[in-house]
Amino acid sequence: MVAFVELDGVGMTFRGRTGAYEAVRDFNLELSEGEFFCLLGTSGCGKTTVMNMLAGFDTPTSGQIRLEGKPVRGPGADRGVVFQGHDSLYDWLTARDNIAFGLRLRGMGRGERRAIADRFLNMVGLKGQGDKHPSELSGGMKQRIQIARALANDPRMLLMDEPFGALDAMTRAVLQGELSRIWSENRKTVLFITHDIEEACALATRVGVMKRGPGGTLKAVVPIDLPFPRERTSDAFMASFRQVHELIHAEIHPHA
Amino acid sequence: MHSRAATIIGYVLGFALLFVIWHLASRYLVSSVLFPSPFPVFERGWVLLEEGLLQESVWASMRRIIQGFLLGSAIGIPIGLAIGSFRPVRLLLEPWTEFFRFIPAVAMITVAVIWFGIGEESKIFLIAYTTVFVVVIATAAGVGAVGKDKVRAAQCLGANKFQVFALVALPATVPYILTGMRLAMANAFVTIVAAELVASNDGLGKMLWDARLFMQVEDIFVALISLGLLGFATDRVFRLLIRAFAGRFNPTM
Ligand SMILES: Nc1ncnc2c1ncn2[C@@H]1O[C@H](COP(=O)(O)OP(=O)(O)O)[C@@H](O)[C@H]1O
Numbered sequence A: 001m002v003a004f005v006e007l008d009g010v011g012m013t014f015r016g017r018t019g020a021y022e023a024v025r026d027f028n029l030e031l032s033e034g035e036f037f038c039l040l041g042t043s044g045c046g047k048t049t050v051m052n053m054l055a056g057f058d059t060p061t062s063g064q065i066r067l068e069g070k071p072v073r074g075p076g077a078d079r080g081v082v083f084q085g086h087d088s089l090y091d092w093l094t095a096r097d098n099i100a101f102g103l104r105l106r107g108m109g110r111g112e113r114r115a116i117a118d119r120f121l122n123m124v125g126l127k128g129q130g131d132k133h134p135s136e137l138s139g140g141m142k143q144r145i146q147i148a149r150a151l152a153n154d155p156r157m158l159l160m161d162e163p164f165g166a167l168d169a170m171t172r173a174v175l176q177g178e179l180s181r182i183w184s185e186n187r188k189t190v191l192f193i194t195h196d197i198e199e200a201c202a203l204a205t206r207v208g209v210m211k212r213g214p215g216g217t218l219k220a221v222v223p224i225d226l227p228f229p230r231e232r233t234s235d236a237f238m239a240s241f242r243q244v245h246e247l248i249h250a251e252i253h254p255h256a
Numbered sequence B: 001m002h003s004r005a006a007t008i009i010g011y012v013l014g015f016a017l018l019f020v021i022w023h024l025a026s027r028y029l030v031s032s033v034l035f036p037s038p039f040p041v042f043e044r045g046w047v048l049l050e051e052g053l054l055q056e057s058v059w060a061s062m063r064r065i066i067q068g069f070l071l072g073s074a075i076g077i078p079i080g081l082a083i084g085s086f087r088p089v090r091l092l093l094e095p096w097t098e099f100f101r102f103i104p105a106v107a108m109i110t111v112a113v114i115w116f117g118i119g120e121e122s123k124i125f126l127i128a129y130t131t132v133f134v135v136v137i138a139t140a141a142g143v144g145a146v147g148k149d150k151v152r153a154a155q156c157l158g159a160n161k162f163q164v165f166a167l168v169a170l171p172a173t174v175p176y177i178l179t180g181m182r183l184a185m186a187n188a189f190v191t192i193v194a195a196e197l198v199a200s201n202d203g204l205g206k207m208l209w210d211a212r213l214f215m216q217v218e219d220i221f222v223a224l225i226s227l228g229l230l231g232f233a234t235d236r237v238f239r240l241l242i243r244a245f246a247g248r249f250n251p252t253m
C-alpha cells in the first residue's frame, strides 16, 4: 500500500552568488491520510524548504515527493497552504471574497460561493465579519481567514508554515484550540510547521524533530497518543513535552 | 468626519491667509501696477467669466490635457504591465523608457510643432508623451512589487497563469498605476502651459502669452490662479481614487 504522502530521499541545495548551500539532505517521511503531523525544528533548519517542495513552489534537487502515489509537480489545488505572514491575503477583497477565491477560480456561481464562504467564516469564528477587508482585521483574524480560505477550497491536505508564529501567546493558544477542533471534525491530513514544542505536542498526532542545517533532515518521529482536546497540564502531556524537548535541546545546544 | 471638517477649515483658512498676505504685499511691499492686489484680479476674473473667455481658455487646455493624458495612460499601462510581467519585454523596452524619460516634453515642443503643426495634435502628442513614461515606470514597478505569497496562494488554490495575472497581479498593481497617473497629471500641467505659450491659438498658456504682450497684468494672475485651482482639483480626484483603492491596502503600501 502506498503512503498518502511520501518524501523519498529529498534534498535541496540552493545555489546563489555566495556559493551552494545544502539546506535539506536525504529527508524521508511518510504521512498517512488524516494525520496531523508537526514538523518541529530550530530556526533555519529547513522546515520551510521542505514545505515549499511539498507545496510545489520549489523543485527538490534530489529525491522525489509523491502525493497519493503521483509525483508532485508544481503547486496545485490538492494542497492548501497557510502562510506564515498574512501578506498572502488579497487586500482588495473582503474577508468573504478572500475565502471564496478558490471557488471563483473554478467558476462557481456567486450565490453558491457566498454560502460556502459564510459556512467557513462561521467555522473559524468570524461570523458576521465577512464584509471587512483584511486591513480592518487583527493578526489573529487574518490567520483565521487564511485557514478558512484553504479549507473552503477542499484540498486533499493542508500545509501550514508557522501560521501562529507572529501572534501573541493568548491569541495563539485560542487559535491552536480552534484548529484542533476543526481538524477533529474534518480529519484532513495536515503538515504543520512550528518551532514551538508545546504547540507541536498540543496539536500533533506525530511530531517530527529536525536536525539543524546545513543538511537539515528528520532526526526522530515521536507519536503523541493523547486524546483531543489536550490537557496541557496533565502528566501524560508533560511526558510527551519532555521527550520532544530532549530531542530538540540537543539541536539548540549541540556542544552542551 | 471630524478630521475631514478640520481639513476643509484648514484649506479655507489657508487660502484666505494667502490672499491676505498677497493683498498686504501688493499694498505696502511692492506697490506697483505690475503686482496688482487680489481685488482687481478677482474683478477681472469675473469679467472674463461673464464674457465666457476664461471658460474657453480653461476648457481648451483641460480638453488637451484629458485627451493626451488618457491616450498616454492607455498606451502606458499595458506596456508597463508587459514590462513588469515578461523578462524579455523588460530587457527590450527598459532602455527606451530609461532614455526617453530624460528628454522632457518641453524639449519635444519644437519637434511636435514641426510634425503636427500648432493645432490640437501637437498638444495631445506632448501630453501623451509626458504621461506615457511615468505611467510605464510606475506600472512596471507595481507588477514587480506584487507579494510572492499572494501569487503562491493563488497557485495553490488552483489558479492558472492567466488567473494569477488578472485576479492577483492586476488588482495589486492598481494603486501603483493610479500613483503614476497622478504624477503624470502634474507633468501634463507643466507641459500644456509650455506648449501653449510657444504655439497655440487658445488655452491658458496662450492667455498668459497674450496678457504679457498687451501688459494686462490682471489677466496673467487670473490665468495663474486658474491653473492652480485646476491642478488642485484634478489632484484631489486622484487622491480620492487612490484612497478608494489603496485605503484597504496594508499600511506598508
Ligand atoms: N532561496 C534560498 N536561497 C539560498 N538559501 C536559502 C533559500 N531559502 C532558504 N535558504 C537557507 O536554507 C536554510 C533553511 O531555510 P528555511 O527552510 O527557511 O528554514 P526554517 O523554515 O526551518 O527556519 C537557511 O539557512 C536559509 O538561509
Ligand SMILES: [Mg+2]
Binding pocket: A047, A048, A049, A161
Ligand atoms: Mg520557516
